[in-house]
Amino acid sequence: MLHLKNVSITFNEGTPDEKKALQNINVELKKGDFLTVIGSNGAGKSTMMNSISGSLITDVGDIEINGKNVTHMPEYKRAAFIGRVFQDPMAGTAPSMTIEENLAMAFSRNKKRTLKLGVNKKRRQLFKEYLETLNLGLENRINAKVGLLSGGERQALSLLMATFTEPEILLLDEHTAALDPARAELITNLTDEIVSKFNLTTLMVTHNMQQALDLGNRLVMMDSGQIILDVEGEEKQKLTIEKLLQEFQRLRGKKMESDRAVLA
Amino acid sequence: MMISLFGSFESGIIYALMALGVYLSFRVLDFPDLTVDGSFVTGAAVAALMIINGYSPLTATLAAVIAGFLAGCITGVLHTKGKINPLLSGILMMIALYSINLRIMGRPNIPLLNEETIFSKLTAFWQNLGLDSVFNPILGIFGATQLPRTWAVLIVMIFVTFTIKFLTDYFLKTETGLAIRATGDNKRMIRSFSANTDWLIILGIGISNAMVALSGSLIAQHGGFADVGMGIGMIIIGLASVIIGEALFGAKTIARATLAVIGGAIIYRIAVTFALRVDFLEAGDMKVITAVIVIAALVAPKILESRRDKKRRLRKREELTKRLAFENESGGVKSSAAP
Numbered sequence: 001m002l003h004l005k006n007v008s009i010t011f012n013e014g015t016p017d018e019k020k021a022l023q024n025i026n027v028e029l030k031k032g033d034f035l036t037v038i039g040s041n042g043a044g045k046s047t048m049m050n051s052i053s054g055s056l057i058t059d060v061g062d063i064e065i066n067g068k069n070v071t072h073m074p075e076y077k078r079a080a081f082i083g084r085v086f087q088d089p090m091a092g093t094a095p096s097m098t099i100e101e102n103l104a105m106a107f108s109r110n111k112k113r114t115l116k117l118g119v120n121k122k123r124r125q126l127f128k129e130y131l132e133t134l135n136l137g138l139e140n141r142i143n144a145k146v147g148l149l150s151g152g153e154r155q156a157l158s159l160l161m162a163t164f165t166e167p168e169i170l171l172l173d174e175h176t177a178a179l180d181p182a183r184a185e186l187i188t189n190l191t192d193e194i195v196s197k198f199n200l201t202t203l204m205v206t207h208n209m210q211q212a213l214d215l216g217n218r219l220v221m222m223d224s225g226q227i228i229l230d231v232e233g234e235e236k237q238k239l240t241i242e243k244l245l246q247e248f249q250r251l252r253g254k255k256m257e258s259d260r261a262v263l264a
Numbered sequence: 265m266m267i268s269l270f271g272s273f274e275s276g277i278i279y280a281l282m283a284l285g286v287y288l289s290f291r292v293l294d295f296p297d298l299t300v301d302g303s304f305v306t307g308a309a310v311a312a313l314m315i316i317n318g319y320s321p322l323t324a325t326l327a328a329v330i331a332g333f334l335a336g337c338i339t340g341v342l343h344t345k346g347k348i349n350p351l352l353s354g355i356l357m358m359i360a361l362y363s364i365n366l367r368i369m370g371r372p373n374i375p376l377l378n379e380e381t382i383f384s385k386l387t388a389f390w391q392n393l394g395l396d397s398v399f400n401p402i403l404g405i406f407g408a409t410q411l412p413r414t415w416a417v418l419i420v421m422i423f424v425t426f427t428i429k430f431l432t433d434y435f436l437k438t439e440t441g442l443a444i445r446a447t448g449d450n451k452r453m454i455r456s457f458s459a460n461t462d463w464l465i466i467l468g469i470g471i472s473n474a475m476v477a478l479s480g481s482l483i484a485q486h487g488g489f490a491d492v493g494m495g496i497g498m499i500i501i502g503l504a505s506v507i508i509g510e511a512l513f514g515a516k517t518i519a520r521a522t523l524a525v526i527g528g529a530i531i532y533r534i535a536v537t538f539a540l541r542v543d544f545l546e547a548g549d550m551k552v553i554t555a556v557i558v559i560a561a562l563v564a565p566k567i568l569e570s571r572r573d574k575k576r577r578l579r580k581r582e583e584l585t586k587r588l589a590f591e592n593e594s595g596g597v598k599s600s601a602a603p
């Protein structure tokens with residue numbers, strides 16, 4: 001479904017600030033795979049995600065989605081089959097527009113935008129049904145401006161908007177990191193529910209090791225632009241935070257520096 | 265007085281089309297588009313040139329709209345494809361249009377006084393129907409001694425402006441319109457939902473300047489001339505209308521905001537009319553009057569709000585002192601009761 005072949009990206013090449021953000025990355029996801037990506041700051045997690053979404057163009061290497069080479073496809077075109085949720089709850093929705101208008105825009109993701117009304121009776125009903133699955137009561141506030149919602153509500157709405165058109169790939173970029181623990185848990189549970197309901201092929205970046213262990217059927221650990229650990233299936237089920245930290249130390253000969261990761 | 269008020273309504277409702285265009289770029293797309301100063305004249309120039317060359321006023325007006333649309337599209341392309349800052353791409357286009365408008369007209373001024381315009385046609389049709397005798401008594405009730413030449417312009421322009429307002433309201437609710445609004449609200453978000461924001465900006469700025477050019481062509485036909493300098497400061501007048509309208513009538517929904525913009529355009533005209541009646545002010549002071557009105561409209565709501573806030577805090581503080589004083593009197597009991 002998603003295939004990264006020998007992907008490399010270097011920033012500021014030829015200057016003292018040169019940074020090899022991705023070095024020869026190879027990842028292949030099957031339909032329905034849920035991959036969690038962990039690593040310290042600057043490991044290349046977000047760069048990998050941005051290269052898939054098209055925000056960054058790879059220096060070398062190809063990216064295939066569903067057998068189609070998308071390496072040089074512009075971001076907005078790829079977005080037709082990639083759903084994304086950002087870290088910032090403000091980033092995934094349009095604040096001065098209403099909930100139903102936001103949903104209508106997400107609904108048009110994989111269709112041509114026409115001069116028909118974005119929200120009609122039939123769609124409003126559909127949107128309400130989707131909103132009910134969030135259990136936040138948003139279905140009664142469809143005409144409220146999204147800017148009035150709390151961070152958790154906005155992130156839940158972003159998640160719904162990114163997924164309800166069943167994109168071929170779902171990218172989650174630390175999408176619970178900016179929320180308080182209770183809200184983060186709510187979004188984590190929703191993520192699990194929605195991903196399994198639509199059987200979405202998902203890639204999630206997180207700093208929260210427990211979350212990386214709880215969710216998904218596959219886990220990779222990145223460091224300095226490389227994938228240093230890749231576990232799947234039963235082997236992943238048996239992993240613990242302790243083992244992950246030990247593994248990191250063994251592979252890298254140094255301690256994992258992010259205390260955020262240790263605390264989690 | 266009544267006549268000049270009537271006149272400000274009449275021109276206000278024509279300028280309202282320009283203000284709607286400014287609303288579209290400035291508020292909806294969050295794109296401070298200065299092309300307006302040029303495209304307003306482009307509309308007037310194209311219409312005037314075609315009218316004196318014998319085209320029907322309707323064809324001429326339509327051509328003006330298309331010219332304005334193209335001018336706006338170029339500004340959009342400069343910004344999106346050329347990666348030029350929005351303000352600068354508008355200014356560049358405005359400057360370029362000054363020369364282009366001169367070229368279109370061939371001279372700095374085209375008089376239309378004895379030509380057939382949309383309004384002269386309408387007025388003739390209107391007077392055949394004899395409708396003025398229906399409307400004039402209304403003004404008589406208010407004690408007007410002089411009566412306006414004709415009601416045709418006002419009534420028809422209300423119809424035209426509101427038709428365009430409703431079309432705009434509808435358009436901003438379509439799938440494409442929603443995407444344009446989101447482009448002004450959160451570009452990153454709408455791009456992640458597979459919208460080509462570059463194209464939407466070009467389209468939006470194009471439509472905005474089409475409205476501006478329509479307004480320009482109608483002003484030329486109404487006033488009886490097209491002049492290469494008639495667009496100077498137009499963007500500020502548009503902004504004034506948007507800001508005054510929003511401050512007075514609110515902008516909760518799109519329909520409300522567009523209505524407010526039309527109201528703002530008319531009120532701006534009325535304000536100018538009153539200002540010009542002040543003895544020491546003359547026609548040349550128009551621009552400074554406009555600037556003062558815009559500054560007032562921008563600053564006044566903030567001053568009022570901070571005043572209100574200050575009062576509120578003062579009241580709260582007084583309440584607290586009163587409560588504390590009260591607790592101190594009877595407070596001896598309270599503190600001794602606590603272990």
